[in-house]
Amino acid sequence: MAWDPEFEIAFKPKTIAVVGAQREPPPWGDFVANLQNAGYRGRIYPVNPRVGDGEIRGLKAYPDLASVPEPIDLVIVTVPAAAVPPVLEDCIAANAKNVHIFTAGFGETGEEKGIELERQIEEITRRGELRVLGPNCMGLHVPAAGITTWETFTPQAGPVAFISQSGGHCGVFTGDGARFGIYFSKVISFGNALFFDSTDFLEYVAKDPETGIICMYLEGVRDGKKLIELVREINKTKPVIVWKGGLTDWGAKAAASHTGSMAGNKEIWEAFYRQTGAVRVDTMEELYDITMTFACLSPLRGRRVALMGAGGGNSVAGADVCAREGLELPTMTEKTLKELRSFIPPEGTFITNPLDIGVVLRDISLLLRSMEPISADPLIDSIIFVLPVQLVFGSMNLSVLGSQDQPAIRAEIDKQVGVVLDSIIKFNRENVPHKPLIMALQAGIGPLLPGGRARVQQELIKAKIPVYLSLDRASRALAKFTQYHEYHNKSG
Amino acid sequence: MAWDPEFEIAFKPKTIAVVGAQREPPPWGDFVANLQNAGYRGRIYPVNPRVGDGEIRGLKAYPDLASVPEPIDLVIVTVPAAAVPPVLEDCIAANAKNVHIFTAGFGETGEEKGIELERQIEEITRRGELRVLGPNCMGLHVPAAGITTWETFTPQAGPVAFISQSGGHCGVFTGDGARFGIYFSKVISFGNALFFDSTDFLEYVAKDPETGIICMYLEGVRDGKKLIELVREINKTKPVIVWKGGLTDWGAKAAASHTGSMAGNKEIWEAFYRQTGAVRVDTMEELYDITMTFACLSPLRGRRVALMGAGGGNSVAGADVCAREGLELPTMTEKTLKELRSFIPPEGTFITNPLDIGVVLRDISLLLRSMEPISADPLIDSIIFVLPVQLVFGSMNLSVLGSQDQPAIRAEIDKQVGVVLDSIIKFNRENVPHKPLIMALQAGIGPLLPGGRARVQQELIKAKIPVYLSLDRASRALAKFTQYHEYHNKSG
Numbered sequence: 015m016a017w018d019p020e021f022e023i024a025f026k027p028k029t030i031a032v033v034g035a036q037r038e039p040p041p042w043g044d045f046v047a048n049l050q051n052a053g054y055r056g057r058i059y060p061v062n063p064r065v066g067d068g069e070i071r072g073l074k075a076y077p078d079l080a081s082v083p084e085p086i087d088l089v090i091v092t093v094p095a096a097a098v099p100p101v102l103e104d105c106i107a108a109n110a111k112n113v114h115i116f117t118a119g120f121g122e123t124g125e126e127k128g129i130e131l132e133r134q135i136e137e138i139t140r141r142g143e144l145r146v147l148g149p150n151c152m153g154l155h156v157p158a159a160g161i162t163t164w165e166t167f168t169p170q171a172g173p174v175a176f177i178s179q180s181g182g183h184c185g186v187f188t189g190d191g192a193r194f195g196i197y198f199s200k201v202i203s204f205g206n207a208l209f210f211d212s213t214d215f216l217e218y219v220a221k222d223p224e225t226g227i228i229c230m231y232l233e234g235v236r237d238g239k240k241l242i243e244l245v246r247e248i249n250k251t252k253p254v255i256v257w258k259g260g261l262t263d264w265g266a267k268a269a270a271s272h273t274g275s276m277a278g279n280k281e282i283w284e285a286f287y288r289q290t291g292a293v294r295v296d297t298m299e300e301l302y303d304i305t306m307t308f309a310c311l312s313p314l315r316g317r318r319v320a321l322m323g324a325g326g327g328n329s330v331a332g333a334d335v336c337a338r339e340g341l342e343l344p345t346m347t348e349k350t351l352k353e354l355r356s357f358i359p360p361e362g363t364f365i366t367n368p369l370d371i372g373v374v375l376r377d378i379s380l381l382l383r384s385m386e387p388i389s390a391d392p393l394i395d396s397i398i399f400v401l402p403v404q405l406v407f408g409s410m411n412l413s414v415l416g417s418q419d420q421p422a423i424r425a426e427i428d429k430q431v432g433v434v435l436d437s438i439i440k441f442n443r444e445n446v447p448h449k450p451l452i453m454a455l456q457a458g459i460g461p462l463l464p465g466g467r468a469r470v471q472q473e474l475i476k477a478k479i480p481v482y483l484s485l486d487r488a489s490r491a492l493a494k495f496t497q498y499h500e501y502h503n504k505s506g
Numbered sequence: 507m508a509w510d511p512e513f514e515i516a517f518k519p520k521t522i523a524v525v526g527a528q529r530e531p532p533p534w535g536d537f538v539a540n541l542q543n544a545g546y547r548g549r550i551y552p553v554n555p556r557v558g559d560g561e562i563r564g565l566k567a568y569p570d571l572a573s574v575p576e577p578i579d580l581v582i583v584t585v586p587a588a589a590v591p592p593v594l595e596d597c598i599a600a601n602a603k604n605v606h607i608f609t610a611g612f613g614e615t616g617e618e619k620g621i622e623l624e625r626q627i628e629e630i631t632r633r634g635e636l637r638v639l640g641p642n643c644m645g646l647h648v649p650a651a652g653i654t655t656w657e658t659f660t661p662q663a664g665p666v667a668f669i670s671q672s673g674g675h676c677g678v679f680t681g682d683g684a685r686f687g688i689y690f691s692k693v694i695s696f697g698n699a700l701f702f703d704s705t706d707f708l709e710y711v712a713k714d715p716e717t718g719i720i721c722m723y724l725e726g727v728r729d730g731k732k733l734i735e736l737v738r739e740i741n742k743t744k745p746v747i748v749w750k751g752g753l754t755d756w757g758a759k760a761a762a763s764h765t766g767s768m769a770g771n772k773e774i775w776e777a778f779y780r781q782t783g784a785v786r787v788d789t790m791e792e793l794y795d796i797t798m799t800f801a802c803l804s805p806l807r808g809r810r811v812a813l814m815g816a817g818g819g820n821s822v823a824g825a826d827v828c829a830r831e832g833l834e835l836p837t838m839t840e841k842t843l844k845e846l847r848s849f850i851p852p853e854g855t856f857i858t859n860p861l862d863i864g865v866v867l868r869d870i871s872l873l874l875r876s877m878e879p880i881s882a883d884p885l886i887d888s889i890i891f892v893l894p895v896q897l898v899f900g901s902m903n904l905s906v907l908g909s910q911d912q913p914a915i916r917a918e919i920d921k922q923v924g925v926v927l928d929s930i931i932k933f934n935r936e937n938v939p940h941k942p943l944i945m946a947l948q949a950g951i952g953p954l955l956p957g958g959r960a961r962v963q964q965e966l967i968k969a970k971i972p973v974y975l976s977l978d979r980a981s982r983a984l985a986k987f988t989q990y991h992e993y994h995n996k997s998g
Contacts, residue, residue: 180819262829327672337754
């Protein structure tokens with residue numbers, strides 16, 4: 015099955031039928047409630063012959079699709095596997111052609127019964143010219159249209175499309191994405207890919223004006239050649255970030271059980287990354303980090319980083335981590351070093367790259383004064399801070415102020431954190447030529463201020479300063495981001 | 507300088523003099539206050555000629571060491587570099603031989619002035635037969651004795667010794683260690699290692715009955731041959747976990763600025779790890795993870811893991827991560843699989859290894875029932891859970907219960923979390939033959955219960971179930987832990 019533009023209405027449907035809706039659904043499959051909670055503004059039609067003309071969650075239920083009084087833009091099928099073929103016949107009868115089959119229990123089980131059912135739904139789909147997503151998947155999530163099949167929902171829409179063979183990954187990525195400044199245009203969980211495959215959705219989001227960054231989680235792909243061609247082309251204008259599951263032997267076995275995919279061997283996929291310039295990620299953590307990087311940063315001129323840290327050991331560790339990821343820590347110009355030496359005391363610091371500016375970090379005006387010449391240095395492309403978050407954002411003055419259990423002291427600390435954050439954000443906005451700031455948080459000295467870490471993440475990321483949960487993660491993401499742009503500069 | 511047992515009194519001193527103590531010390535160096543806040547039960551003598559017979563933080567101050575009315579077990583020198591030589595002369599005069607030089611500004615600066623000062627303190631130390639720790643270091647932290655030089659302090663003592671050339675790393679590791687169930691016997695920040703070196707402290711903690719696990723952060727070492735011999739021997743009875751800073755070119759440059767160390771090349775250190783069986787870590791995160799693993803787990807019989815997860819994509823990702831770290835996910839016995847199939851529904855799950863038991867995770871009694879046959883399976887050595895923490899520990903019932911903003915609902919959730927935790931802990935304690943449980947948290951579905959993650963970490967780790975912040979980190983730590991035991995089984 016090739017991509018069918020008629021299916022696009024399913025991403026902004028005026029009407030959705032949920033076949034198999036129940037009054038007391040299992041906790042993982044309450045599709046009607048999830049749509050209602052997400053603020054879906056179209057009309058929802060629960061369909062279930064057993065509840066006849068009754069109600070489900072305040073909505074009139076229908077015994078079958080044919081009874082629904084208006085055209086249906088999207089049918090979500092949630093009945094048990096054996097009942098799916100007759101529901102598809104109903105779809106044909108009701109002229110409801112866009113179908114998402116949530117139900118599992120087909121080819122991926124590897125059992126005769128499931129394989130036979132899969133043959134049946136394939137036959138019905140072709141005969142009825144249905145447009146089918148799935149089976150064995152969570153389907154569509156479109157914040158701007160208020161549609162979702164899972165519980166988590168961030169109303170804010172954004173530029174990230176996610177095409178995923180795992181519904182669980184969709185739930186996790188969209189559920190926690192906002193914490194990393196990641197907001198979504200279209201999210202597609204497509205499971206067994208019996209009809210539409212990843213390449214079909216890729217064609218769609220490539221043209222989607224609301225999508226600027228494309229993430230994919232794949233276990234297998236039917237037309238590898240087409241995938242390579244599409245990604246190579248699309249990747250030139252919209253970064254394509256690809257997480258391939260099942261690249262190890264144990265992983266491939268699991269992928270076969272999950273979506274019935276032939277995972278393909280490691281060498282083939284390594285060639286895929288080389289030939290397309292797709293950005294490779296291998297874990298959910300990397301998916302967050304790299305996507306955040308693309309969402310926050312403009313292209314960098316190069317991989318020359320100034321690393322500003324607190325503490326000598328920290329600086330050594332930071333230099334090691336950056337070097338392992340292929341970033342460079344060049345010596346800055348004599349002008350920069352001279353300026354820094356003019357006000358940073360030599361004891362317990364070192365003014366080179368990485369910079370150990372320990373004490374300076376406790377004074378925001380000195381910190382900004384340090385960043386100025388570094389930012390202006392022509393040998394530097396970006397600035398990474400690696401900080402125990404408390405040192406700059408809070409407990410620095412706790413010993414002076416007293417216990418943070420007292421509300422007045424909490425308020426004072428909150429105020430100070432605000433001043434520090436605002437200063438950094440202002441600096442990042444105004445430094446010209448722009449050298450992006452990147453923040454790496456660390457295991458901290460002393461207990462975290464309650465909510466302090468979350469606030470730092472939230473406010474900085476909102477201001478397009480990416481915040482990573484370790485330097486390891488920051489430098490890996492930055493290296494891959496730089497590599498992406500280098501690839502495209504080279505290949506023209 | 508070789509190890510001098512006379513210095514051991516410095517780890518449980520009855521008296522400490524702080525030379526250079528000030529009424530208004532800089533925030534990073536308030537040694538008197540830090541000792542007081544740590545509940546040090548000996549006597550503190552602030553020494554500063556400029557405050558004469560005045561007081562510092564309620565303690566009588568002395569103009570020099572000779573005026574202190576009793577023998578001094580440990581002198582902490584915090585005066586500027588140029589003033590250190592005369593203070594050392596004072597130490598000799600007062601017969602105070604155990605000295606920690608906090609002050610920086612010596613050989614590590616690479617400047618003539620610092621190198622000359624270093625020559626002077628070397629000469630005085632030898633002539634006066636002083637026992638000197640440093641310079642350029644944070645010195646000693648011994649929870650059981652209530653001594654520390656930095657702000658963070660966890661009163662609870664434990665089996666972990668940390669010998670570190672970076673004071674910053676000491677602050678971070680001890681400051682956040684408790685969150686990972688890591689408690690300390692002796693912590694030694696030794697900086698430039700001009701006199702005592704890492705090998706000296708290693709000899710000491712090897713014999714220390716309070717130390718069971720030895721962690722080291724090294725930038726350089728004077729006697730590499732001795733280090734190899736010591737670690738090879740000690741590692742047989744107490745695991746030695748070594749983080750070598752400066753293994754990359756950029757890192758080595760930073761190490762030279764930090765402690766004046768010659769970092770040594772990568773090949774030499776790789777040979778060190780091979781020849782000694784020391785457990786290698788490369789980041790602070792790994793140091794936490796591996797140390798927690800040794801603190802929680804008894805030796806494993808092998809690397810055959812049962813991976814229990816929620817969701818198919820998650821299971822594939824988990825299998826990939828484990829495979830990359832060299833863990834094995836064997837098929838379990840037919841008996842185990844049959845038992846699991848008898849009560850886990852086939853739809854949306856897969857009963858193999860990894861196990862995707864999705865829905866079962868929402869029901870603690872089913873979860874325990876799943877763990878029983880797996881734990882009894884002779885083909886399995888340990889069980890890793892990989893879980894979006896909310897799924898099991900909270901928000902699972904939020905949609906039923908309503909908003910957690912209401913105190914009654916919060917209380918109910920807290921109670922449920924408690925039941926789940928208690929059940930898991932009880933299972934881990936009672937399953938025989940013992941197959942340890944290992945928990946890997948994940949980016950979650952939906953917002954975290956406030957404090958939920960911290961509570962899960964705290965209660966499980968206390969019960970010796972290690973909790974890692976990602977499966978990536980869990981499997982790497984478990985692989986290294988297993989490798990350590992395999993090394994010793996092989997080398998006998």
